[in-house]
Amino acid sequence: MCGIVGYIGGNEAQPVLLSGLRRLEYRGYDSAGIAVLNADGRMGIVKCKGRLSNLEEKLKPSPLSGTVGIGHTRWATHGEPSELNCHPHTDEKKEIAVIHNGIIENYMHLRGWLSSKGYRFFTETDTEVIPNLIDYYYNGDLLEAVNKAVSKLEGSYALGIISVHEPDKLIAVRKDSPLVIGLGKSENYIASDVPAVLNYTKEFIYPEDKEIAVIRKNSVEIYSPEGERLQKPVKHISWSSDAAEKGGYEDFMLKEICEQPQAIKATMATRIQPGKPVKFDNIELTKAEADSIDKIYIVACGTAYHAGIVGKYLIEKMARIPVEVDISSEFRYRDTIFTDKTLLIVISQSGETADTLAALRKAKKSGVKVLAVSNVVGSSAANEADSVIYTWAGPEIAVASTKAFTTQLVVMCSLALYFAQQRGTMAAEEIESVKSDMLTLPDKAREILKHREVLQKFASNNYMHKNMFFIGRGIDYPVAMEGALKVKEISYIHSEAYAGGELKHGPIALIENGTVVIAMATQKDLYEKMVSNIREVTTRGGRVLGFAMEGSTSMEQVADSVLYIPKVSDVLSPILSVIPLQLLAYYFAVQRGCDIDKPRNLAKSVTVE
Numbered sequence: 001m002c003g004i005v006g007y008i009g010g011n012e013a014q015p016v017l018l019s020g021l022r023r024l025e026y027r028g029y030d031s032a033g034i035a036v037l038n039a040d041g042r043m044g045i046v047k048c049k050g051r052l053s054n055l056e057e058k059l060k061p062s063p064l065s066g067t068v069g070i071g072h073t074r075w076a077t078h079g080e081p082s083e084l085n086c087h088p089h090t091d092e093k094k095e096i097a098v099i100h101n102g103i104i105e106n107y108m109h110l111r112g113w114l115s116s117k118g119y120r121f122f123t124e125t126d127t128e129v130i131p132n133l134i135d136y137y138y139n140g141d142l143l144e145a146v147n148k149a150v151s152k153l154e155g156s157y158a159l160g161i162i163s164v165h166e167p168d169k170l171i172a173v174r175k176d177s178p179l180v181i182g183l184g185k186s187e188n189y190i191a192s193d194v195p196a197v198l199n200y201t202k203e204f205i206y207p208e209d210k211e212i213a214v215i216r217k218n219s220v221e222i223y224s225p226e227g228e229r230l231q232k233p234v235k236h237i238s239w240s241s242d243a244a245e246k247g248g249y250e251d252f253m254l255k256e257i258c259e260q261p262q263a264i265k266a267t268m269a270t271r272i273q274p275g276k277p278v279k280f281d282n283i284e285l286t287k288a289e290a291d292s293i294d295k296i297y298i299v300a301c302g303t304a305y306h307a308g309i310v311g312k313y314l315i316e317k318m319a320r321i322p323v324e325v326d327i328s329s330e331f332r333y334r335d336t337i338f339t340d341k342t343l344l345i346v347i348s349q350s351g352e353t354a355d356t357l358a359a360l361r362k363a364k365k366s367g368v369k370v371l372a373v374s375n376v377v378g379s380s381a382a383n384e385a386d387s388v389i390y391t392w393a394g395p396e397i398a399v400a401s402t403k404a405f406t407t408q409l410v411v412m413c414s415l416a417l418y419f420a421q422q423r424g425t426m427a428a429e430e431i432e433s434v435k436s437d438m439l440t441l442p443d444k445a446r447e448i449l450k451h452r453e454v455l456q457k458f459a460s461n462n463y464m465h466k467n468m469f470f471i472g473r474g475i476d477y478p479v480a481m482e483g484a485l486k487v488k489e490i491s492y493i494h495s496e497a498y499a500g501g502e503l504k505h506g507p508i509a510l511i512e513n514g515t516v517v518i519a520m521a522t523q524k525d526l527y528e529k530m531v532s533n534i535r536e537v538t539t540r541g542g543r544v545l546g547f548a549m550e551g552s553t554s555m556e557q558v559a560d561s562v563l564y565i566p567k568v569s570d571v572l573s574p575i576l577s578v579i580p581l582q583l584l585a586y587y588f589a590v591q592r593g594c595d596i597d598k599p600r601n602l603a604k605s606v607t608v609e
Helices: 013-023 052-059 107-116 129-137 142-150 252-258 260-268 287-292 302-319 354-365 380-384 403-423 428-438 441-449 453-462 476-491 500-505 524-538 553-557 570-592
Strands: 003-008 031-037 043-049 068-074 096-104 155-163 170-175 180-183 188-191 203-205 212-216 219-223 295-300 323-327 342-348 369-374 387-390 467-472 494-499 516-521 543-549 561-565
Touching: 003 013, 003 096, 003 155, 003 170, 003 212, 013 031, 013 052, 013 068, 013 188, 031 052, 043 052, 068 096, 068 155, 096 129, 107 129, 129 142, 129 155, 142 155, 142 170, 142 212, 155 260, 170 188, 188 212, 252 260, 252 570, 260 403, 260 441, 287 403, 295 302, 295 354, 302 323, 302 342, 302 403, 302 476, 302 570, 342 354, 354 369, 354 380, 369 380, 369 403, 380 387, 387 403, 403 428, 403 570, 428 570, 441 570, 453 543, 453 561, 453 570, 467 476, 467 500, 467 524, 476 494, 476 516, 476 570, 494 500, 500 524, 516 524, 516 570, 524 543, 524 553, 543 570, 561 570
Parallel strands: 295 323, 295 342, 342 369, 369 387, 467 494, 467 516, 516 543, 543 561
Antiparallel strands: 003 068, 003 188, 031 043, 031 068, 096 155, 155 170, 170 212, 180 188, 180 203, 212 219
16 A cells, blocks of 8 residues: 655654655555645645655755655556656645545546536546645635545545645545554654654554544644544554554564455455446456457466466356466466457466466467456556556565455456456346445455454464365365465465365375364355265364355364354355465464565565566
């Protein structure tokens, strides 16, 4: 996610802003900028593409002087990484400046409405509508204008706002995006995370959704959306600097697991909306074009490959298009059969995976249309593909992928619905039902994260094992594969995944007294068959941790431990059921004393063959 920081006090703002942005570099970004109000009541803005060091070099000849300012490191979502699209953004008169973390889902509507009122826009971003909307409502009271403006915004946001009209104020407001207010002596701060200003203060206020803060150098006032003055508790932070950079979590992996509800929500934003067609900003497929596709290849590596297998199940079920999934390093060396009706989908978190890029280029040379799914705006895969769908997971720092995977699953489901919609292979009512269920996923993911005791207990009792197995049927099988991979990656336990029906064809020979087996049984049509597979394991002495959908109480009769997934459509279950598997792998690694964020021999982005 983007990093934001703001300062108001008696000292120069620029050094504080740069220091704060430097401490937020771990979040990942592609551009940076600051805005400062000077003593003459004018606003100075400097921003640039690339690393924060580029911004610092740009500021050296002519530093921005002033005691009120805001700064931002941008992770591009709307518009390519560029100086123009970089924050802070202003209205046309450069009287109001805004920094923003989040996504404004209705920005196109607001942009069109403001354009009809005479406002001009110069960037590709969703954020640019905000300062213009505030300007539209400004009538001598900045707080009132901000309150009216945010009431029109749909989506997520954490905002820092300054104006030449009221230079003694810094206004901040949030909804579904993180924001903290740091309290100093005759100076105060805002940031997207505590690390930004922890070297200046350890006293913080945490505003709730839609609460608006009016921050002066000697005071902080918090208001409800209705204008009521609120009293907020002040919390003292005692974290070390290293721990604080992880937002209070011991590891980035755990932090990123816990960020999944918001990442899922962000990835659905503008694409999945009640009563509206499924849509993607960069894809326009007519019915004739959709009908002409006779085969889809999905190509990826590692975790992304497992997302591709889930995608195969979903696309074939919903859109009735044959799908073949291949590992990138194998696909690039096969004599693949392409036709003018073939579509290639490549999935890569970084968009820079060497083997996946090679597969993409192989297809392009053959004249095949390529769709990329990536988490990085402006990545090689995004640039070279004919079209791209971004997973709005935000930067993922831990090597073991978690929130990137769940957002890839969201994209796969959204894409399957899109193809089904264009091809007419599902009734509108069926599509709407799945969409409605998708919109419940963030809350259900939060519910899963509240119940970790079963996983912690199971991990503490079984972390010493050298081997374990994951089993599943249907769409549970690729989830089992991903669970096994996570255990391999960060705990170094040998773990393998098998389709439940394959046990009797060999793997059951490995089951003996005490063998650990993780069994996925979330699919209604396959539930009883999975129960039979579990019995095959337990009668041979295996210890089973079962995962089932709420309401499937018979699982308790066959498994040693059970964790229930909040009830959801079968096709959506992987998005939820993988979260406890990620946590299980994490707790195994904790018990074994492993370096969780940087497992041995692995890199975050594999840019070599």
